[in-house]
Amino acid sequence: TQLLEQSPQFLSIQEGENLTVYCNSSSVFSSLQWYRQEPGEGPVLLVTVVTGGEVKKLKRLTFQFGDARKDSSLHITAAQPGDTGLYLCAGSSAWGGGADGLTFGKGTHLIIQP
């Protein structure tokens, strides 16, 4: 069974601070995705990383895929109250055989206080 461990589980910081969320596994994934979920809504995809060592930037968000494709991180610079939400990492094991179900971490509940 593949598992994705996310840390921290909860994080409350002040507006303007930086933060990093980690996603770790003992399994190798073909790709890893980060989602953000608002209460009562479905997860919304932020980014997909595919290549080991890949770094992607989305405005103030920086995503990194580990060289061994087992871990990833999400770094937010100058956090804003609008960044508040549940951040989920999800791994895919679709190694050229078509898509399959994603393995999700349990998420990081992020609160940015004004």
Next chain:
Amino acid sequence: DSGVTQTPKHLITATGQRVTLRCSPRSGDLSVYWYQQSLDQGLQFLIQYYNGEERAKGNILERFSAQQFPDLHSELNLSSLELGDSALYFCASSVGLAGASTDTQYFGPGTRLTVL
């Protein structure tokens, strides 16, 4: 709006009952996935269908079943419901590219099931 629709949005029922959740994928998407989200387990993959056929199975109980119809909509059937089945049930869809290492899944708004 992801383009994935799910009905109903809320469902309240009693233990032992059977319910059906419905999902319409995004236009053009051939794959449909079902996930269960609970407070203690997080988001868990249940089952995937591709163009009407079962493609992959996750942690789906034997009391649960699903199907995908010729028009590509999908239904998740939950029977002999227990209190522990109370959760958010999400449907996601993707294009379903064979041989692709990535295939973005777009999630619907979910159905909140409460079993009393």
